[in-house]
Amino acid sequence: MITLTNGSWGAKISEMGAELKSLANLATGQEHIWNGDPAWWNGSAPVLFPVIGGLKDGAYSFEGKQYKLPSHGFARGASSASPARGPIPPSSHLCPARRPVKTIPLIFL
Numbered sequence: 001m002i003t004l005t006n007g008s009w010g011a012k013i014s015e016m017g018a019e020l021k022s023l024a025n026l027a028t029g030q031e032h033i034w035n036g037d038p039a040w041w042n043g044s045a046p047v048l049f050p051v052i053g054g055l056k057d058g059a060y061s062f063e064g065k066q067y068k069l070p071s072h073g074f075a076r077g078a079s080s081a082s083p084a085r086g087p088i089p090p091s092s093h094l095c096p097a098r099r100p101v102k103t104i105p106l107i108f109l
Contacts, residue, residue, distance in 0.1 A: 001013070002014075009023065009024065009025060010022070010026050016078075017047055017078055018047050019043070019044060019045055019046050021044050021045075022044075043076075046076040047075045047076055048073055048076060049074070049075035050069075050074075051071075052072060052073075053072065054070075055069055058071075062106070065105070067103060067105065068103065069103050
């Protein structure tokens with residue numbers, strides 16, 4: 001879990017899918033992200049890439065070849081790159097080289 005604070009706000013970001021798990025006002029303790037109660041939905045703020053929702057028959061065609069893609073894409077289940085630690089705020093990103101080629105044949109930025 002990656003934790004960021006700026007004196008007013010605190011954020012927690014999962015390294016799996018770079019999902020925002022918490023955004024809280026540090027002065028009041030008020031949470032602004034869904035708590036992920038599994039009785040309803042265990043997610044919080046998933047990154048949905050490269051599609052939101054599902055595709056017809058769970059697949060698409062590109063240059064005459066068919067590719068299967070899960071609902072909401074692959075990003076939410078992907079391991080994001082570890083952020084650098086130091087004076088520059090960390091960032092988390094998907095690495096195009098680690099994309100599931102059987103799912104998405106294109107390189108993305």
